[in-house]
Structures are given as C-alpha cells and as structure tokens.
Amino acid sequence: MIRFDAVTKRYPDGTVAVDELDLEAPSGRITVLVGPSGCGKTTSLRMINRMIDPTSGTIWLDGRATADVPPATLRRGIGYVIQHAGLFPHRTVLDNVTTVPGLLGHDRRTARTRAMELLERVGLEPRMASRYPAQLSGGQQQRVGVARALAADPPVMLMDEPFSAVDPVVREQLQNEFLRLQQDLHKTIVFVTHDIDEAIKLGDQVAVLAVGGHLAQLAAPAELLSRPASTFVAGFVGRDRGYRALGFTTGEVALQDEPTVRVGADVGDARRVARDEWVLVVDEGGAPQGWWLLSGDPGGRADHTVEAARLNLGGTLATAGGSLRSVLDAALSSPSGRGVVVDDDGRLLGTVTAAAVIDRIEALARDGRSGDTAAAGRP
C-alpha cells in the first residue's frame, strides 16, 4: 500500500504543484491519478520513487517512509514506465529488460530466461529480443517498457502516461492487455493519465486532481460517473456520463426467442419464420452472422437463397452477463431494433429491445440498487 500523508510540493518560485495531498493506493489495485495539465499528477507520481522530493509530508510505502530509503534502493524495488518508454537505444530489447536485475546483481542467466518469459507475456515474439529499440514500433517499445519494469518482479509499479503516445487502436490493445496482465500479477499500481476515459477504463479507483494539486475526488469509476463531488469533477468527467455509467451496471434483461435461418437457406423458409421484415441469420454453430432484409435489396433483385455477402452487419453483439451499456448498444445498433445477446462462446441466446433495456434500467434506479453498480465488471 502507498499512502500520501499531507504531501506538499512547493517550488522555489512559489508554485505549488501538490497541496496537502492525502491519498491511499491499496495493494494489488490500480489507482489512477487524472486531471488537467498542471494538476500535479505527474509530480505526485514522481514523489513516490523520490524522483522529486516532497517539500513537506510523508509518503509511506508498505509502512516505510520513502524518505528513509536511499533513492537508488527505493527505485530498484518499484517498476517505472514512462510515456515514450525511454528504452536505452544502445541496448537490445533483451538487455533493456534485464537492466534492473543487473543493477540488483541477480544471476544473469536467470534474468535472461525470465526476461524472455516477460516479453512473451507482454505480447512480443522471441525474435524481438535481439532487436534494438529503433527497430520497434511505438506500441512494441511500450510493451518492452512494461516488461522492463516487471523484470525484477517489483510489488509496486508507477506508470506515467504509458499509453498516450501511441495511436488509438494500439492504445486500446495495450490497455486491454495491461488489464489482463494485472489480473494475473496483482501489482500495486499508480497510473497517471490526462485521459478520463482511460482512467475510468483502467482504474479500480480514480483520483481526480484539480490545478494546484488539490484532490477533487477519490472514487471508484462508476461512482465518479454517477456522483461527481463537484462541478469541476462533473465538467472533467464530461458528457455521456449517464450512458457511460451503464458500462458498470449489470442486470438481467428478459430475452425474447428469435427465429433464425442458416446461411444458404431458402428465402421462402426465411419468409415463413420471420417476425417482420428482418430475419436473423446464424451459422451451423448457432453464432449470429447478421440480419437479412426480406423485402429484398435496394436494387430490386430477387434472391432465392440467403447469401452471406448480402447480410446487414450493423448490429453489435452483447454478451449475457455483460454491462447494460453493451446490451443497450446492441439494441440501438441493430437494424431490426432487436439487440442480439450471445453466450460466452458466441452462440445466440435471444434478442432484446431498447425499450426492454430502458425499463430494466429504470427498475434498477427505482429499487435504489445503483449502489452495487460499483462492484460490477468493466465495459
């Protein structure tokens, strides 16, 4: 556990970067520090491993004041990942990863074996090990950065905007893999970002900091969305809060049976089972493939069989037991107005209308059960 106890950082010119910060980052969880530029989030992070020394106050790391530990010793026990990865250009990927074990005087061969395992774990092929950082893409460099921070198996990781310098698609991949990695590793992580969506996605708890280094709110993501503590937090958390909060709400919604036809079936069969203009098409395993419009395609050509090439693929799929956000989205995006719900193996369970999901959301709100939304899974 990391605990900030009235920590202040004041620079000689009088600027206060962090003001009397009290904060607790529980062991094994991800604590995200988020806020606008100049809110002191990076300063707070860098005070944990003494890259910056606080002006006053104490930071406790598992019951020890960090000020009592020599900086180099302290830092070797804390994983550190920064924005542009900061890989050593003159060392191969493998040598980069074994840096901290080397500093700690660990056995070289063991360190290299473990480094190879870590590279695989962060999604890099073994042949990457002998490459140099300049030969890697930004996303690959950041993966190496994470592997390097994990190399000596530190209980604590500090991550300073690690995913902000890569494109959105790679960023989402890295975020998902990071969450999967954390499920296995249970590190105590302090994560800095300026991106509230990233904070809500990754954080077990989110600390919103305001300019001048004040803690505006510390809460679980769902609570941050549903009960912002101030207009500043409400403004920072942004629009679509109500919709985004559904991402943390699960609830059973009654499913309707949906008539289906197989790919390649006769159009006449489809017409017989159809409930309206749209028929859901599935494959042999029962996995939804798309919607078939009975009134034919705009070109007016008459079809005899249901062809995969002419299916409408607009609808998203929701997984049973997932968030109400994904269920509602499935209903809203479906051309037939009926959202497709599947089981964990991707097989059709049934469909649901947007009206049914809204009824369910309103019923939950009436029951006042929004309190347990915090415990719900992530979107």
Next chain:
Amino acid sequence: MIGDWWSYLTDPDNWDGRNGLWANIVEHVTYSGIAVGVALLIAFPLGLWIGHTGRGATLVVGTVNASRALPTFGLMVLLFILISPHFTGKTDLPYILPVEIVLLLLAVPPILSNTYAGLQSVDPAVRDAARGMGMTGGQVLRQVELPNAYPLIMSGLRSAALQVIATATVGAYIGLGGLGAPIYDATQQGPFQDTESSHLATGELLTGAFLVAALALLIDLVLATIQRYTTSRGITGRYRSSSDLVAPSEVAVRAAEGRTDLAPGGQQVAAL
C-alpha cells in the same frame, strides 16, 4: 612540379637518417600524440562532468569561441620567448613546451565541446528512465550517457587529431622537427624557380605537405574504423542483416537494382 615532388618522395636517401622523412614522421606523430593525449585527459573528464551535471556549460561555450580566435603561430613564438630563458643546459624543453601548449589549446575545445554535446544529446526520457529504475549517477553516466554520447565524443577526438596534425608543422619554425621541417627548410631555399637546387626544394616542400595531409587522413581513418566497430549497432542503425527487418519498399528497390547486399552504412527500416 609534380615530377619534383615524385622524385623527392621516391628517393630513398631522403627517407633515412637523423633528418630524414621517417624521423620527421615519428617526431610529428609523437608531438601530436602527446598533445591529443593530454587534451583527452583534461577535456574528456571535464566534458563528462559538465554534460552530466549541466553545470559550467558557459565554460564550454567560452572555450570554444575563444579557441576560434587563437593565433597559433604568434602564441607559439611568444611562449618560446617567455619560456626559453628559464632553461639552461642541453634540453629540448624550451622548444617542445611552446609547441605542445599551443597544440593542446587547439585539441581541448573540440573534445570538450563534443563530449558535452554528446551527453546533452541523450534523450531526456532515456535519462529519466535510467534514474527511475534505480541507477546511481555514476551508473547513468557509464551505462547510458556514455554509450549514447560515444559517436559525438569520437568525432570530437577525430577533429582534434586532424587539427593538431595539420598544425604541428609550425614547430619547425622554432627548430623542432616533424613534417614541418622539410616544408620550412624548403621555403628557406627558394622553391618554384628553374634551378637545380630550387627543383629539389620544390620537391621537398611538396613532399612535406603531402605527408602531413596523408598522415592526417590515415589517423582519421584509423579512428573512424575504431569508432565503427565500438559503437552500439542500436545507435548506428547498422543492424545485423536479416531479411525480416527490411521494409518492403526497400526490398523492392533492391530487387529493381539487382542487388542483394546492403549499402554500407545504409539504414534498415524496421518492419512495424
């Protein structure tokens, strides 16, 4: 003229003996080597310290600017006049010291400024990561800053060596040997006229000048070769050839040109 130079250069008699060309070369290399060596001992640690701490950067700028205006020849003569009365007996020091001091003043600025610039050019994120992972100041310097600054430090050393070898010829004016000796000697005898002794002087002068240039190039080549094989491939970009590292566009270009080898020093593009 070319004939004068060639016949002087290829005459074995001109190479041997106490004042022969071989002796001149050995002297020249010795004076230059001492100057560059001492300059390295002074400027390299100083540059590392300034580059690592960031303190005293103005000293670097000042030294480099001042060195541009250094009147080499005048300073050497002045030092000779000042120093020689303090020595008695049979010693070469009154001749050697002024030359070495002047050469040292030439060699220090490029080594100092390039060492400093090399350390400054290290990506701040890389330095931050090194410190954040628990490296001490000395470890950051040795394991991270030095390897990354190495190409620039070497280029400072090479530029110092070039300047010193080219300038060490002035020593001949106060009676020191080296490759300045044949040049100075020849100018005293009036080259570039159509007499037999003048043709000899012309050949001697051109031979001296040629050997200085050749020596400078040779030393630079040696240092460049050392640099090439001691710099990390991650910095030079000369990665081990391996077909999967080469971008498709480059493969296409190479196929079109019918080549399969990599151009020397050619940078490979990593496939993403």
